[in-house]
Amino acid sequence: MVKRREFIKRSLLGTAGFAIGGLGFSARSYANILGSNDRINISVVGLGKRQPSGWGAMGSKYVNIICKLKKQLNIQIISLCDVDEDLFPLNNKMVSDKTGITPKNEWDMRHVLDDKEVDVVFFATPNHWHALGHIWACQAGKHIWDEKPLGHNIREGRLMIEAAHKYNRIVQVGQYRRAVPNAQAAMKLLHEGGIGDVYMAKVFNYKRRPSFGFALDSEPPKSLHYDMWLGPAAFQKYNEKKLHYNFHFHWNTGNGDIANHGVHQLDLGRWGLNENEHPISVYSDGGIFGWKPNECSQETPDTQSAIFKYADGKILQFEDMGHYTNGVGSLNTRIGIIFYGTEGYLEFDYHSAWRAYKKDEKEPFDKREIQDPSRQDLLITNFIEAVRLNDKNKLFCNIIDGHYSSTLCHLANISYRLGRNLKFVGEHEKFSDDDDANLMLFREYRMPYKLPNI
Structure with missing residues (x-):
């Protein structure tokens, strides 16, 4: 050694x-x-x-x-x-x-x-x-x-x-997915005008999420340091259905499936549109349709759609469905993106397979259909190499790319919870003339946890 x-x-x-x-x-x-x-x-x-x-x-x-x-x-x-x-x-x-x-x-x-x-x-x-x-x-x-x-x-x-x-x-x-050669090749084709000017990306996150159930509040197990698990979040009584993976589906600790699984597709959509800034507007709607309140404690929507508009007019659409549905396009895409350009379109699947078509042609002019090696392995290897090279x-x-893509999820959730279209001023990361929305840009930290001054 x-x-x-x-x-x-x-x-x-x-x-x-x-x-x-x-x-x-x-x-x-x-x-x-x-x-x-x-x-x-x-x-x-x-x-x-x-x-x-x-x-x-x-x-x-x-x-x-x-x-x-x-x-x-x-x-x-x-x-x-x-x-x-x-x-x-x-x-x-x-x-x-x-x-x-x-x-x-x-x-x-x-x-x-x-x-x-x-x-x-x-x-x-x-x-x-x-x-x-x-x-x-x-x-x-x-x-x-x-x-x-x-x-x-x-x-x-x-x-x-x-x-x-x-x-x-x-x-x-x-x-x-940013580490995957197939994804990198698709983005290169898009950015070099392979389907003309890309004006819209439609993101699909059709991932069935069965109910994880409902439980009464109880005492935490002895193995769990529950106060530390809560950390800066508002105090809530221990409930076995609100911890571990289920934290994603409660507003106090998570941000719904849009920020859990959907953020991967939103990141690819923003990457393909070549938008390295925040959108200027967002509207999101949806709800919980899969079960009754006494059947599951989930608070975040199991069905959600959102539309983001950028200053240059490009559109990023998001559609989440946690229940039964077919896929779309020639790849039967349940999780992925379709990019629309002035000269054609490109279908991108969750497993990084893709097909690019010119106008009304039935056969793709370019495609990648062999799955890439482990995506996480590639990204971790890239990270370690960057650390070694400083x-x-x-x-x-x-972190900038991570912030732009994560912000899309937060913007959609704020619009969903307020039930209205929102105008966002990306330069200042604030909403235009909307005090209620601006109050949701941050949260109160539970004492004694607090963020240090930066």
Whole structure:
């Protein structure tokens, strides 16, 4: 094993730091220099719990992939963090079996961030923890993999960008299709005028989500540090149907399926339209149609549509359906995008297959139908290479791209909850003459949790 270099740079960050509750962290940052042969030590924060349907456990997926890439990339998981200590044994065994090393276990992420041996943090926490964990990690001198969406709201996303910039951190956002060669080829064709001027992208997220049920509030299990799980979110009594993967479908902790699965397709749609800015207007509508209130505790819509308009007139449409439906187009696309241009159209499927057509022609003039290798493997490899080179420009999905795509989800949800069309001033990231909408750009943090000054 190659010996790791000594940490040689230390600097104080002033008074902003980790002081929360009884754990008083000093406001100290350190930066390590990594050479091409240095091992990169990783901590995965947020392990998740796999649901009977197979959903969830994103953190455990990262544990598996990082272990698989250990030799190839000279990386090692040295610690795992989750507020539910019941999740440690299975993940510890995975790391030990695949790498021969038993990781440290922490239920409080601040202990991970204070560990000078940790170079990189993979965050797979619920959405309401994304911003605070990210900013703490920036202050602690860690490089960061952020799970989408970037923040629980729009203002958090902007603060996360400011923190990454101030502390000069390499940050990759988990929009993994940006790493796929098939997707890159499709975007190249679109941007080079292969179907003329692309004026609209229609995004489909037809992914059946059966009810996860309903339960009465109860006492949390002893293995769960419930107050830490809530963190900055408003207090709510423990309910087994509102944790783990189900956090996505409650406004206090998640942002619905549009920001869970739909954000991947929205990111590709925005990429294909070549829109590197915010839209100027949004309208979203929908509802819960699959079950009665006493059958499921879900609050976010199971059916949602949204339309975004950009300053140059381009349109991005989104349609989410959590129930039974056919796909669309020649690829029978249930999850994907159709791009419309002045000279033709391009169908892009979830598995990164695509076909491009000229005008009314029945046969595609270009296509990719062989599935690419693992998307997450490719994006993680790209991230580690960018960390080694200390070069943000190498990232397939930097924090700015993550923010633009995540903001689409937040804008749609604000419009849906208010029930009206909204005008957005992207330069200031505020709504035009709409106090109610502007109040939804941020949230009150539950004490003693608070965002440090950036």
